[in-house]
Amino acid sequence: MTDVKELIQAKVKCIGAKREALMPILQAIVEEKNYLNEEDMIQVAEALDLSTADVYGTATFYTFLDTVPRGKYVIRVCKTISCHMAGKDEIVDTLKDLLKVDLGETTPDKNFTLMQANCMGWCHKGPVMLVNDDIYTELTKDKVIKIIHDYMGS
Amino acid sequence: MENKKFKLVDIIFETEGCDVGVVLDRVLKRTPDDIIMDMIDSGLRGRGGAGFPTGLKWKFTRSESAYDKYIICNADEGEPGTFKDREILEKVPMKVFTGMAIAGYAIDAKEGFIYIRGEYRFLQKKLQSQIDEFNQMLENKGLDFKIALRWGSGAYICGEESALFESMEGKRGEPRNKPPYPTVAGFRNKPTVINNVETLVYATMINKYGADKFKELGTRDSRGSKVFSVSGDTPKAGIYELEMGLQVSEFVKEFGDGDTKAVQIGGAGGTCVPRKKFEDMIIGYEGVPTGGSMMIFNSSRSMYNVLHDYLEFFAEESCGQCTPCRVGCQQLLKGIEAVKRGERPPSYLDDLKSLAASMKIASKCGLGQSVANPFSTIIDNFREEVIY
Amino acid sequence: MGKFEVNLKINNIPVTVEEGTTILDAAKKLNFRIPTLCHHSDLCVAGNCRVCVVEQKGAKALPAACATPVSEGMDISTNSAQVRTARRHVIELLLSEHRSECTSCYKNGKCELQDLANEYRVNETTFMKLVENKGYTIDDFSPSIIKDDSKCIRCQRCVRTCTEMQSVSALAVVNKGEHQKIATFMNKPMHSVVCTNCGQCVTHCPTGALIEKNYIDQVWDVINNPELHVVVQTAPAVRIGLGESLDLSPGNRVTGKMVSALRRLGFDSVLDTDFTADLTILEEGTELLTRLKKALVDKDTETALPMTTSCSPGWVKFIEHKYPELLPNVSTCKSPQQMFGALAKTFYAQKKGLKAEKVVSISIMPCTAKKYEANRPEMRDSGFQDVDYVLTTRELAMMIRQAGIEFASLPNEKYDSIMGDSSGAAVIFGATGGVMEAALRTAYEIVTGREVPFENLDILPVRGLEGVKEAKVLIENVKPEWGFLEGAELSCAIAHGLANAKILMDKVKSGEMSYHFIEIMACPGGCLGGGGQPIPVNNEIREARMKAIYEEDSSLKIRKSHENPEVIALYEQFLGEPLGHKSHELLHTHYTGRKKY
């Protein structure tokens, strides 16, 4: 696992040790660790000469910059209207059954976190979900089970 | 009112292909003022939703004397029911970049940024290498302009231009007070042109074919064509480039499933057009404007559920800074729930409509200002469905 | 000239204002008050509460008056039907998120939200109550400040205060949409983050969401306990602020009335923090001269210069967090409050023949950080907690009201003795630059035997509201024992408000500037603008309070700390000499480096 200090330095190098680097840095940390912990936010604050409250306040504005622990794979099922009409509820229920977690929860093995999110830009192919950065469209019950099993296998 | 028949257009995705190098060479031979004159002449208006005349936006920014100016491509595409910008960036990214470079040349900016939503992260590698390639091409042509990529992280409001600047500056995406407008003080408080992905492609194409070809299409107030994202109860969900000025009934004839009861035009913040008004409404700035989102509902759908979904979306995605929007969205949502449960009388919907009207005029930005659109049009046209 | 002027109409009355003026200020010029909540003249414009919306002819939306500059030909209506409806909606929405319990609220009667609700005769039941679903919390762990999220209207004044005025940024806006709120890093309690307890957020909060932790009941209890001897000390800035909380206009000097009020409240002895302010000058002045000698003559590299003042506990906590490496530069002198506390339970108790454990020491302060300071573990040198309870100016006003005392018609009375005498030099501790001026009046005279070379002892360059001030004093014809200072130029700097402190200290740290002596007060204006002073506060009010302080100074016969007879007696009878053994034991302290983030 890459050291957070290195992640910060890499971004600071191309953007500068200024506030503009904040989002890219936080995004890089989340990409690596799936969420931002207290120590990491302190390091970011230190590197950019910001207050920790400011870093925290900025992170919590953005849905994808989680500040509570998340699993290795973060599943986000689109809950907005087109996907809703296309049957996202069944997809969510399937995932709940499969992973034995409720919305917002993480599996005990810390592999999966199940969440919902707003429109992902694939409304013509709903229901859809994101697993980390990867998009899965035109989901059906069987398709979801297969996708998750593939992640479990890997 | 002038209206148009259904007509597929092939400009944005242009099956025959487009050599952007040639377009750029042509642009660089002309003066920035000529380019801007052409843009104004074309009648192109922003495709991101607000519909501001693109040529004027460029002209205003050009007339600012600051040394640093920026071009920003708004690829935050978060409006529910919109997915055309992603498709454009996947299929014809070079045309988007070229539009940015032309804008950069026109207003004398040296840097451009694409702010793209985090949901499209899977595009990162490909997009970055295409940008690198494009930047190299510009360097070879001797144009001092560079494009860089910036990512959102899941916040619809960051599509609003001033919230987008805040986000790019590493802050919470809270919209700013206006004035000043971006043409005067945008990113880093410098004069900035911010355009939607699609707008930028049209800018490229207008410079390829000339303003006249673009002007031939559409109506007086809504020139040209536009890319529509069609979803919901339709056998033909997908992306279509159509001539502007189409009557809603024509649209429904083409895309509906035969049982269409309403079309939501312009996304969650747009207008709900019920069947009885299909004949009266035109899709365009003189009628119902849209950033491209067209959601179709058939008679099996509960419009209460539709409205509920939208309000939930706004309550979550409001930036939360201003009172009418932060609290108003929650009240509208809780309010229709209470009416549905019988805890408040049906007449409470009128109190809520009056609240929505205040939100429309008193909110700080377009998000809070637009919530009244779906709210009033759904309540007015489907009151029974909401109550019972 | 005309180029910079803008003509517009407000409620059909033409007005001409300078370009860049907001609609709010233009309306003020015509004596139209537009209601505001998120606006504060100390802070940058936010434009988020939307209560100040007005109607602009031809515009689709209602501009926010506080955030919109005027433009030529504007036609504004500040009170149209549309405006009134929108405003009422805004207020009703705020109340729907708000735990309204005015009758038991600490801010009852002094709350901007309550005033507006009253003015607009709003209906609290129009919309649904959202409070129950919000999971609001109250943070009352800090000894200084209570943060009650259920009273917060998200105007962000506190966040802007903490960031812009104080450069602390302990508070931030977190989350978005319906979950948006004001919080610290990871929602930690205020006492466990970088908060300095300065209380500026409290004086800038329009509602009861940020208030001082009050100790009024505890103080009534000790007053009512006949076993206990309760002494009270009053800080310099209280006497020029208190009147504002008791219906007088800003800038009223109410020293004598305050003393008689305190006596009527039942305190056994009414004494003055100004006494220990004078004492501080002797200790701190001597410390400065000693440091200078060590550094300049003995070439001692351990001695840190510049020396900074230490009487502002918000500043002390700030430097402990932000510049722990500069802690050796901070004077080891306790603040006047704590010097007083240490003496109350030692010297005073002995003199009065009281058992120390029967003495309760209360202080009235313009400051919330003093509450925290009194609770620091270092502040128990008398063998007890040196200061038992700290009340703000506002709390004292509340007690005076509770006791039914008609303040305005009270006679002027004098402080008790001992520890009630003071000089004009002590009074000016309450204004930014005052400690510097007092120190110079004394140190210069110690070294040269002559008064400072300023007319009437008024050292004008160190006065006023400028953020960072500098002064140089040439020292000539010194007494023989101070020969090493002959011809030296004493270089001083003053900052008030922690944002200015940061600017100054960054320069010191980087070596860009070098000084001998630095005065820093955590609050803008110094203690007169302290976090415990009456609300509202703005620069106009600060100026009025400042004027009153300097008037008080001029009105006193003794204007130099070293001439305070009781201080002289204290050294003779108890302490021996400045920086002596006893002083070290009771009047000096040490500091603790804290985490930076």
Ligand SMILES: Cc1cc2nc3c(=O)[nH]c(=O)nc-3n(C[C@H](O)[C@H](O)[C@H](O)COP(=O)(O)O)c2cc1C
């Ligand atoms: C709440 C809100 C969300 C918006 N989201 C987007 C968006 O995702 N993409 C976009 O191009 N414009 C969006 N806009 C419009 C932009 O503020 C801006 O008008 C647009 O990017 C300008 O480009 P154009 O003139 O090319 O349309 C949004 C506006 C609001 C108020």
Ligand code: SF4
């Ligand atoms: S209208 Fe909504 S999104 Fe816009 S500034 Fe206000 S709270 Fe934020």
Ligand code: SF4
């Ligand atoms: S904060 Fe103001 S409105 Fe709220 S309960 Fe207290 S006094 Fe009443």
Ligand code: SF4
């Ligand atoms: S007391 Fe001072 S430092 Fe603490 S949060 Fe308030 S303004 Fe900030």
Ligand code: SF4
């Ligand atoms: S705590 Fe007070 S100042 Fe801060 S946002 Fe809430 S109401 Fe405003």
Ligand code: FES
């Ligand atoms: S509604 Fe699900 S992707 Fe748009």
Ligand code: FES
């Ligand atoms: S006072 Fe103007 S928006 Fe709050």
